Amino acid sequence: MNFPSEIKLFQDYIEVQLRQLAQTRYNSASPVHGACQYALDGRGKRIRPLLTLLASSGLEGKQSAALGPAMAVEMIHTYSLIHDDLPCMDDDDMRRGRPTVHKQFDEPTALLAGDALLTDAFHIALNPDIPHKFQSQIISSLADAGGGRxxxxxxxxxxxxxxxxxxxxxxxxxxxxxxxxxxxxxxxxxxxxxxxxxxxxxxxxxxxxxxxxxxxxxxxxxxxxxxxxxxxxxxxxxxxxxxxxxxxxxxxxxxxxxxxxxxxxxxxxxxxxxxxxxxxxxxxxxxxxx
Amino acid sequence: MNFPSEIKLFQDYIEVQLRQLAQTRYNSASPVHGACQYALDGRGKRIRPLLTLLASSGLEGKQSAALGPAMAVEMIHTYSLIHDDLPCMDDDDMRRGRPTVHKQFDEPTALLAGDALLTDAFHIALNPDIPHKFQSQIISSLADAGGGRxxxxxxxxxxxxxxxxxxxxxxxxxxxxxxxxxxxxxxxxxxxxxxxxxxxxxxxxxxxxxxxxxxxxxxxxxxxxxxxxxxxxxxxxxxxxxxxxxxxxxxxxxxxxxxxxxxxxxxxxxxxxxxxxxxxxxxxxxxxxx
Missing domain, CATH: 1.10.600.10 (Farnesyl Diphosphate Synthase)
Structure with a gap:
């Protein structure tokens, strides 16, 4: 997809930040950490976190403040892809030209990686640069969008x-x-x-x-x-x-x-x-x- | 387990509140809502939400404020049981004398019910009686306890x-x-x-x-x-x-x-x-x- 060059700069920023998050948060030898790193390095278009950063930027928000919610949204999206690809769901072997997480690792590890990314998203969203009142609204919005309704x-x-x-x-x-x-x-x-x-x-x-x-x-x-x-x-x-x-x-x-x-x-x-x-x-x- | 009668009162309160939550939040005919209701009616000992309410009560906190976090903890516990019971994990057919969620419904529905309960827990935890600063700390604690670390x-x-x-x-x-x-x-x-x-x-x-x-x-x-x-x-x-x-x-x-x-x-x-x-x-x- 051809994004204007200004948008590509945001896209590059997200890619760097996601890689850093994956490497620092999922840094043990436990299989689920490898799977989380693999999934976050999924070569996606990063449309959702781009929307978060561009919405904030358009309202003159601090980029550092919007980063947490942006990554949280991408983590929730990533978890949903991992679980959707599982054998009991869509049973997909490939995603974006690579083996899906349960093919690259195994089914239990993929299930847990999805659970970890979903759960951790709510921690990552809590950027300290955001006033507490807005943090609560962000958590509420994320849970509503992702959950049982x-x-x-x-x-x-x-x-x-x-x-x-x-x-x-x-x-x-x-x-x-x-x-x-x-x-x-x-x-x-x-x-x-x-x-x-x-x-x-x-x-x-x-x-x-x-x-x-x-x-x-x-x-x-x-x-x-x-x-x-x-x-x-x-x-x-x-x-x-x-x-x-x-x-x-x-x-x-x-x-x-x-x-x-x-x-x-x-x-x-x-x-x-x-x-x-x-x-x-x-x-x-x-x-x-x- | 024999709890003192004062604790049993809290246990009864949790049971009533969980049932009400299940019936109001998961009230559609969609299969995942039935599975969420079934899982929350799991006849557990409710040890975790009891601990939440009793901790708050011991510090003279408002019971209404502690209720959200208490139910959130039980929802996270419940999701973990559903996913742990799945065929690719422990492959358990029975839990507390009843068929596990994937036996009572099916595997994709159980997977989704776990995902829904986990996600919604972060919404339920945000009790409006709790000051925003403490809401953020509660979310952070829940995500850390449940997540990839x-x-x-x-x-x-x-x-x-x-x-x-x-x-x-x-x-x-x-x-x-x-x-x-x-x-x-x-x-x-x-x-x-x-x-x-x-x-x-x-x-x-x-x-x-x-x-x-x-x-x-x-x-x-x-x-x-x-x-x-x-x-x-x-x-x-x-x-x-x-x-x-x-x-x-x-x-x-x-x-x-x-x-x-x-x-x-x-x-x-x-x-x-x-x-x-x-x-x-x-x-x-x-x-x-x-």
């Missing part, structure tokens, strides 16, 4: 409806807003909270992220049909997974993604040019071709 | 050494202090923090719980040999699991548990009779016969 519920509903013919666009919207949307929304919101934003501002960043997140998922479905995702081509459809393309044409899906993205951007209007970097990231995500 | 590392080391003959008393102490001790220590500490305790007091409750927790594990090993644990008798030893009885006689193990418990109680001395309930719980745990 957030990402986990989306994954559960995804499993429930997979292979069933009777699912509707409402089911699919529920699944993707919970499974993908809420954590992306949270990534934006905790960036705003790290910059000590008031409730209205924090909610605007949340709504921006929620719409962007669903748009992101629609585009993921579109890209699953074509080259360059790194996933097995058309694998989702072949497995009977729920995709927007089972319910609408590719043209309609692309239109839906564009509408969601426009709806997302409306939330950022009060902040004008200050938030041009996070807006640029949103545009890059919409226009990506892989 | 806490309970998860203990479980990982347990798996690593299981079946190997060369493990030492140091390995075993490391495993149990991490796998069992740290969360029990945390349960006590977060109760103190909910009562707005200073650092020295919070650390005393932590050290009390850490020693008590290891003592608790030694007694668990002793009871595994005898009747009435609800576990398969001698199953741990038969599976090549690490127990203190593989390294010492039962008499020496009992002496070790008593010494740890005395070491635990020393930490509570400055608080005199105010902490008689939590001391009474500690004594009941040491003297239990099942």
């Amino acid at each position: 957030g990402m986990v519920l989306g994954q559960d509903q995804d499993m429930f409806w997979t292979g069933k013919d009777s699912f509707t666009i409402e089911n699919l919207n529920f699944i993707h807003s919970h499974k993908t949307g809420k954590l992306i929304a949270c990534a934006c919101k905790v960036g705003a909270l790290a910059a000590e934003a008031d409730d209205d501002t924090a909610n605007r960043f949340y709504d921006f992220g929620l719409n962007l997140g669903i748009a992101f998922q629609v585009i993921d479905d579109l890209l699953d049909d074509t080259e360059g995702t790194g996933k097995s081509k058309g694998k989702d459809l072949a497995q009977g997974k729920l995709t927007y393309l089972a319910l609408m044409t590719a043209a309609d899906a692309r239109k839906m993604a564009e509408e969601l993205t426009q709806k997302a951007f409306v939330n950022l209007e009060p902040f004008g040019d200050r938030v041009k970097l996070i807006r640029g990231l949103g545009e890059a995500l919409l226009n990506r071709s892989y | 806490g309970m998860v590392l203990g479980q990982d080391q347990d798996m690593f050494w299981t079946g190997k003959d060369s493990f030492t008393i140091e390995n075993l102490n490391f495993i149990h202090s991490h796998k069992t001790g740290k969360l029990i220590a945390c349960a006590c500490k977060v109760g103190a923090l909910a009562a707005e305790a200073d650092d020295d007091t919070a650390n005393r409750f932590y050290d009390f719980g850490l020693n008590l927790g290891i003592a608790f594990q030694v007694i668990d090993d002793l009871l595994d040999d005898t009747e009435g644990t609800g576990k398969s008798k001698g199953k741990d030893l038969a599976q090549g699991k690490l127990t203190y009885l593989a390294l010492m006689t039962a008499a020496d193990a009992r002496k070790m548990a008593e010494e740890l418990t005395q070491k635990a109680f020393v930490n509570l001395e400055p608080f005199g009779d105010r902490v008689k309930l939590i001391r009474g719980l500690g004594e009941a745990l040491l003297n239990r016969s099942y």
Whole structure:
């Protein structure tokens, strides 16, 4: 994906900080520490922590303060990938061109690595540069986005409806807003909270992220049909997974993604040019071709 | 286990509150919500949330403030049991006289229920009656106790050494202090923090719980040999699991548990009779016969 060069600087910063976190926090010879290091070095696009840092930066927050929440969001995302790849879930052997964690290590170690990253995220989020009141709001937002009414519920509903013919666009919207949307929304919101934003501002960043997140998922479905995702081509459809393309044409899906993205951007209007970097990231995500 | 009647009142309160939490938070028809309800209704002794409430009560903290951290600790304990019981881990079919979560539901649902309870614990811990500064300390303590340098590392080391003959008393102490001790220590500490305790007091409750927790594990090993644990008798030893009885006689193990418990109680001395309930719980745990 082609990010503007200013955004790439943030991306490089996240990569360096994640590596340092992995090497200092997971530094024992215990297998689970090796698995945590491996998983965090996952060569992802780092979209979620980028959103956190860019939200904070747009509101003139301190980068050092936003770093904790940014890494926490990436740790929660990483744990979810490890657990989703497990044999009892999606049973995936490869992720981003490398063996998945349970293939590289083993199943129990992968399970524990996911548990460790999820738990530790709540420690890492507590950056001392953030006033305590905002720390509490950040923890609350992370737990809501990830938990039994957030990402986990989306994954559960995804499993429930997979292979069933009777699912509707409402089911699919529920699944993707919970499974993908809420954590992306949270990534934006905790960036705003790290910059000590008031409730209205924090909610605007949340709504921006929620719409962007669903748009992101629609585009993921579109890209699953074509080259360059790194996933097995058309694998989702072949497995009977729920995709927007089972319910609408590719043209309609692309239109839906564009509408969601426009709806997302409306939330950022009060902040004008200050938030041009996070807006640029949103545009890059919409226009990506892989 | 025979708890004094004053402690039983706290136990009943926890049971009612956990049921209410389960029914309001996990109230959808999605399978993972059913599994969370089932797991929280697990008929456990509720030792950890009891320690939290009794620590807070001994320091004249508000019961309503300590309730959130108490339930969070029980949720983290419950998640750890669900994941430990999974086929790729201990592969247990029964727990406390009922089918384990993955037997009652299925494996993916059990995995997700554990993930949900762990994540949501960090939301539940944020009781609004607790000042924000102490909320942050509580979150930090929970994440440290549960995460990649806490309970998860203990479980990982347990798996690593299981079946190997060369493990030492140091390995075993490391495993149990991490796998069992740290969360029990945390349960006590977060109760103190909910009562707005200073650092020295919070650390005393932590050290009390850490020693008590290891003592608790030694007694668990002793009871595994005898009747009435609800576990398969001698199953741990038969599976090549690490127990203190593989390294010492039962008499020496009992002496070790008593010494740890005395070491635990020393930490509570400055608080005199105010902490008689939590001391009474500690004594009941040491003297239990099942």
